[in-house]
Amino acid sequence: MNIVVLIKQTFDTEAKIVLDANGKIDANGVNLIINPYDEYAIEEGIRLKEKLGGEVTVVTLGGARAQEAVRTALAMGVDKGVVVSDPAIDTSDDWANVEIIAKAVAQIPFDIILSGRIAIDDGASQTAVRLAEALSVPSVSSVIKLEATGDQLVATREIDGGTELIEVALPAVITAQKGLNEPRYPSVAGIMKAKKKPLKTLTLADLGLSAGDLAPKMVVTKMTLPDPRKAGIRIPGEAADAAKELAKLLHEEAKVL
Amino acid sequence: MAKGIWVVVEQRDLQIRKVSLELLSQGRKIADETGESLVAVILGQGIEGLAQTVSANGADKVILVEDEKLAEYTTGAYTSVLNKLIRKEEPQVVLTGNTAVGKDLFPRLAQRLGVGLASDCTGIEVDSSSFMVFKRPIYAGKAFEFVSSTVRPILATIRPNTFALGTPDAGRTAEVVKETADIDAGDLRAILKEVAIAASKRPELTEANIIVSGGRGMKGPENYVILEALADVIGAAVGASRAAVDAGWKEQKFQVGQTGKTVSPTLYIACGISGAIQHLAGMGSSKFIVAINKDPEANIFNVADYGIVGDLFDVVPILTEEFKKIVG
Ligand SMILES: Cc1cc2nc3c(=O)[nH]c(=O)nc-3n(C[C@H](O)[C@H](O)[C@H](O)COP(=O)(O)OP(=O)(O)OC[C@H]3O[C@@H](n4cnc5c(N)ncnc54)[C@H](O)[C@@H]3O)c2cc1C
Ligand SMILES: Nc1ncnc2c1ncn2[C@@H]1O[C@H](COP(=O)(O)O)[C@@H](O)[C@H]1O
Numbered sequence: 128m129n130i131v132v133l134i135k136q137t138f139d140t141e142a143k144i145v146l147d148a149n150g151k152i153d154a155n156g157v158n159l160i161i162n163p164y165d166e167y168a169i170e171e172g173i174r175l176k177e178k179l180g181g182e183v184t185v186v187t188l189g190g191a192r193a194q195e196a197v198r199t200a201l202a203m204g205v206d207k208g209v210v211v212s213d214p215a216i217d218t219s220d221d222w223a224n225v226e227i228i229a230k231a232v233a234q235i236p237f238d239i240i241l242s243g244r245i246a247i248d249d250g251a252s253q254t255a256v257r258l259a260e261a262l263s264v265p266s267v268s269s270v271i272k273l274e275a276t277g278d279q280l281v282a283t284r285e286i287d288g289g290t291e292l293i294e295v296a297l298p299a300v301i302t303a304q305k306g307l308n309e310p311r312y313p314s315v316a317g318i319m320k321a322k323k324k325p326l327k328t329l330t331l332a333d334l335g336l337s338a339g340d341l342a343p344k345m346v347v348t349k350m351t352l353p354d355p356r357k358a359g360i361r362i363p364g365e366a367a368d369a370a371k372e373l374a375k376l377l378h379e380e381a382k383v384l
Numbered sequence: 385m386a387k388g389i390w391v392v393v394e395q396r397d398l399q400i401r402k403v404s405l406e407l408l409s410q411g412r413k414i415a416d417e418t419g420e421s422l423v424a425v426i427l428g429q430g431i432e433g434l435a436q437t438v439s440a441n442g443a444d445k446v447i448l449v450e451d452e453k454l455a456e457y458t459t460g461a462y463t464s465v466l467n468k469l470i471r472k473e474e475p476q477v478v479l480t481g482n483t484a485v486g487k488d489l490f491p492r493l494a495q496r497l498g499v500g501l502a503s504d505c506t507g508i509e510v511d512s513s514s515f516m517v518f519k520r521p522i523y524a525g526k527a528f529e530f531v532s533s534t535v536r537p538i539l540a541t542i543r544p545n546t547f548a549l550g551t552p553d554a555g556r557t558a559e560v561v562k563e564t565a566d567i568d569a570g571d572l573r574a575i576l577k578e579v580a581i582a583a584s585k586r587p588e589l590t591e592a593n594i595i596v597s598g599g600r601g602m603k604g605p606e607n608y609v610i611l612e613a614l615a616d617v618i619g620a621a622v623g624a625s626r627a628a629v630d631a632g633w634k635e636q637k638f639q640v641g642q643t644g645k646t647v648s649p650t651l652y653i654a655c656g657i658s659g660a661i662q663h664l665a666g667m668g669s670s671k672f673i674v675a676i677n678k679d680p681e682a683n684i685f686n687v688a689d690y691g692i693v694g695d696l697f698d699v700v701p702i703l704t705e706e707f708k709k710i711v712g
Binding site (some may be wrong): 137138140141142143144145146152163164165220221222224230238247248249250251252253254256257259260261263265266267268269271282284285286287288289290291293295296299300304305306308343344345346347348349350351352353359360361362365366367369370373374376377379381383384 | 391401412421427459461463482483484485487488489491492494495496498499500501502503505515517520521522523524525526527528529530531532535536570573574575577578579580581582583588590591599604618636637639642643644649650661662665670672673674685686687688689690692695698699702706707709710711
C-alpha cells in the first residue's frame with residue numbers, strides 16, 4: 128500500500144498573532160508545529176503501513192522552515208518526504224496550492240492520501256477535498272475511524288449530530304478528525320533514523336509550473352485583529368445570591384433569556 | 385449576465401437546517417441591496433413541501449432537484465448535480481452553511497467549477513468592484529481576513545449563527561422550478577452505508593443559541609447531569625473542554641475549541657473551565673460569556689461578561705432554579 132500524507136507547518140496554538148507594517152501576519156519569532164490534525168493523518172498512515180505493508184511519503188508545500196515539519200514526520204516513522212517551496216506561494220490561494228500539490232503527488236504512486244481535516248492557520252478546510260477532485264478520486268472527510276483492506280476503505284465520518292459509514296474503493300483521499308487515533312511521539316532512535324531518510328525539495332519549475340499558471344481565484348484584501356474582549360463584571364456574594372443576580376442580569380441586561 | 389444569489393439549502397429528513405434559514409434571511413437583504421434575485425436550491429427526495437418554507441423565508445425562486453440518489457447527502461451525487469446546474473444558470477454567488485455537508489461539498493464543487501471558495505465566513509459586505517467581500521476568521525479567530533473572488537461564481541460557506549433568522553411571511557410566493565438529477569456514474573464511487581444520528585433532545589452544538597459547557601472542574605462524567613438539567617431549562621446544548629473529553633467524560637463531538645467545534649452562540653456558560661487559549665479559540669466569538677470558576681485568577685474571567693467566583697456545584701443548581709422562574 129502506497130500512502131501519501133499531506134502535512135502543513137502552522138503556528139503553535141499558543142502563538143500570539145500580530146500584523147506587520149504591511150498589515151500581514153507576522154511570523155517572526157513564532158514557534159512552528161505540524162498542524163495538529165495532520166499528526167492524526169501521519170499516525171494513521173504509519174499504522175496502515177504497519178498493518179498492510181508499503182511506504183508512507185509526506186508531502187508539504189511551505190516556506191523555508193517546512194523541512195523541520197517533514198523531519199519530525201520522518202522521525203515518527205514516515206519513510207520519505209517531499210517539500211515544495213517557492214516564493215510564488217506567498218500569494219497563492221487554496222485553488223493554486225492544490226494545483227501545485229496535485230502535481231507533486233502525481234509523481235508518487237498512491238493508494239491512499241491522508242490529510243488533516245483543517246489547517247488551524249487559514250482554517251480553510253479545502254485542500255484535501257479539492258485535491259481529491261483534481262486527481263479524480265473520491266474522498267471522505269472528517270474521519271474518526273478507518274478500516275482498510277487491500278483495495279477498500281470503510282470510514283466513519285463525523286457529521287453534525289452523528290456519524291456516517293462510508294465504503295470506498297482505492298485510491299481515495301481521507302481527512303483526519305481528532306479521535307481517529309493517538310499520534311505517537313518521535314523516539315530518539317526515530318530521530319536518528321530520520322536524518323538518513325530521503326527528503327526531496329522541489330520548486331514550481333521542477334513541477335512544470337510557473338507563477339503565471341497560478342493567478343489566484345481569491346485575493347485577500349485586508350487583515351484585521353479582533354477587538355480584544357474585555358473582562359466584564361464579577362458578581363459578588365455567596366453562591367445563592369450570585370446565581371440569583373446572574374439570572375437577573377442575563378434576563379434584564381443581556382436579554383438572552 | 386450572471387443570475388442571482390443562490391442559497392444551497394440543507395435539509396435532513398425534510399427538516400431545513402437553521403443556518404439555511406439564516407442565509408435566506410441575509411440573502412434577501414443582499415438581493416434587495418444589489419437588485420439580484422434570491423434563489424433557493426434544494427436537493428433531496430420528497431422535498432416539494434419545502435418550497436413553501438423557503439419562499440416564506442425570502443426566496444424569489446426555488447429550484448428543486450428530486451431523486452432517490454439525493455435522499456441522503458453524498459459528496460459525489462450532490463457535486464454532480466450542483467456543478468451542472470451552476471454551469472447552466474450562471475449565478476453570481478452560491479452560499480451554503482459551513483456545516484459537515486457544506487465543508488465536504490463546497491471544496492469539491494469549487495474545484496470542479498475551477499473557482500475560489502471563501503470558507504467559514506462570519507461576514508459579507510456588498511462591494512462595488514468585486515461584488516462581495518467575505519470576512520473569515522483565521523488563526524482560530526485570533527485574526528480576520530477579508531477576501532474577494534476574481535472569478536464567477538463566487539462560492540462561500542457561512543458559519544452558523546452568523547446572521548439572524550428573519551420572520552417568515554407565509555403570504556410570499558416564489559417561482560418553483562423542478563430540475564432532474566443528472567448524476568455521473570463516476571460520482572457514485574463512495575458508498576454511504578449508514579447514517580447514525582444520535583437521538584438528542586438538545587440542539588446541535590454549532591447551531592445552539594445557548595451552550596453550557598463543563599471542563600475539568602466537573603470532576604467526573606457523572607456530574608454532567610447538573611449541566612444537562614440547566615441546559616434543558618433554557619433549551620441549551622451541552623459542551624466540554626478538551627480536558628474533559630480527553631479524560632473520557634464526554635465524547636469528542638462535544639469538544640469546543642481549537643481541535644473541537646467552533647461555536648458562536650448568543651450565550652456561552654463555562655463551568656469549571658480555565659479558559660486556555662485553545663478553548664477560547666472555539667468560543668471567543670460568543671455574544672455573551674459567563675464564567676463559573678472557583679479560581680479568581682482563571683483566564684476565563686478575562687473574557688467573561690459575567691463571572692462568578694465560586695464552586696460550580698453550589699452555583700449551577702441554584703442558577704437552574706432561577707432560570708426556571710424566568711422561563712416559566
Ligand atoms: C494543539 C492543542 C489543541 C488543543 N485544543 C483544545 C480544544 O479544542 N479545546 C479545549 O478546551 N482545549 C484544547 N486544548 C487544551 C488546552 O490547552 C487546555 O489544556 C484545556 O482547555 C483545559 O481544560 P479545562 O479548562 O477543562 O481544564 P483546566 O485547565 O484544568 O481547568 C479546570 C478549571 O476548573 C476550575 N474548577 C475546578 N473545580 C471547580 C469547581 N468545583 N467549581 C468551579 N470551578 C472549578 C479550576 O479552577 C480550573 O480553572 C488544546 C491544547 C493543544 C496543545
Ligand atoms: N501547504 C500545504 N502543504 C501540504 N498539505 C497541506 C497544505 N495546506 C493544507 N494541507 C493539507 O490539507 C489539510 C487541510 O488544510 P486547509 O484546507 O488549509 O484547511 C491540512 O490539514 C493538510 O493536511
